[in-house]
Amino acid sequence: MTKRVILATSNSGKLAEIGQMLHGWEVLPQSEFDISSPEETGLTFVENAIIKARHACLHSGLPAIADDSGLEVNALNGQPGIYSARYGGEGATDQENIEKLLTNMDQETHRGARFDCIIVYMRHQHDPSPIICSGSWEGEIAWIPQGDNGFGYDPVFFVSELGKTAAQLNSDEKNQLSHRGKALKQLRQQLQTVTSTH
Numbered sequence: 617m618t619k620r621v622i623l624a625t626s627n628s629g630k631l632a633e634i635g636q637m638l639h640g641w642e643v644l645p646q647s648e649f650d651i652s653s654p655e656e657t658g659l660t661f662v663e664n665a666i667i668k669a670r671h672a673c674l675h676s677g678l679p680a681i682a683d684d685s686g687l688e689v690n691a692l693n694g695q696p697g698i699y700s701a702r703y704g705g706e707g708a709t710d711q712e713n714i715e716k717l718l719t720n721m722d723q724e725t726h727r728g729a730r731f732d733c734i735i736v737y738m739r740h741q742h743d744p745s746p747i748i749c750s751g752s753w754e755g756e757i758a759w760i761p762q763g764d765n766g767f768g769y770d771p772v773f774f775v776s777e778l779g780k781t782a783a784q785l786n787s788d789e790k791n792q793l794s795h796r797g798k799a800l801k802q803l804r805q806q807l808q809t810v811t812s813t814h
Contacts, residue, residue, distance in 0.1 A: 623645055633797075679739050700769070751800075753782075
C-alpha cells in the first residue's frame with residue numbers, strides 16, 4: 617500500500633525534487649488540501665520547518681514533511697539564511713533575489729557559500745519527536761547566473777569541483793550532491809525504520 621504524506625510547500629521545484637527521491641510514498645502538495653503556508657516566525661531552519669509541518673498535519677490529518685532551506689554566504693555574515701526566499705522583499709521572484717545577492721556581492725572577492733537544508737517529518741500535529749534531518753552543500757557565488765535547471769539561487773551557486781553552477785546540473789547529479797538530496801537520503805532511511813516498526 618502506498619503511504620501518503622503531505623509536503624508542506626507551494627514551491628513546485630521542491631515538490632518535484634522531494635517526490636522524485638521518496639520512492640514508495642505518495643507525496644501530495646498542501647495546495648491539494650487548500651492549505652495556505654503559515655507565517656514562518658522561527659529564527660532557525662529547524663523552527664520554521666516544524667511550524668510548516670505542524671500546520672500541514674493540523675489541516676490535512678495526514679503525516680507531513682516540511683523543509684526549510686536557504687543560502688548562507690560567508691561574506692554577508694550568513695545572509696540571506698532563513699530569509700532566502702524573501703531576500704529581495706516579500707513575494708520576490710527568484711530573479712529579484714539573485715539580483716539583490718549579486719549587487720551585495722559586487723565588491724566581494726571571497727565568495728564562499730553553502731546551501732543548508734532541514735527536513736522534518738511529523739506523524740501528526742502533536743508529534744513530540746519529529747524526525748529531523750539535515751544536509752549542506754558547499755560552493756561559492758558565481759559572478760553571473762548560468763544554467764536553466766533548478767530554481768532559487770541555483771544559477772549563481774557555483775560548484776567548483778564540477779566547474780558548473782547548480783542550475784547546470786541535471787536532476788540526478790543535483791540529487792546526489794545537494795543539501796536537500798543529502799537530507800532526503802537520511803529521511804528515507806529513517807522512514808524505512810519507522811514504517812517497518814509500526
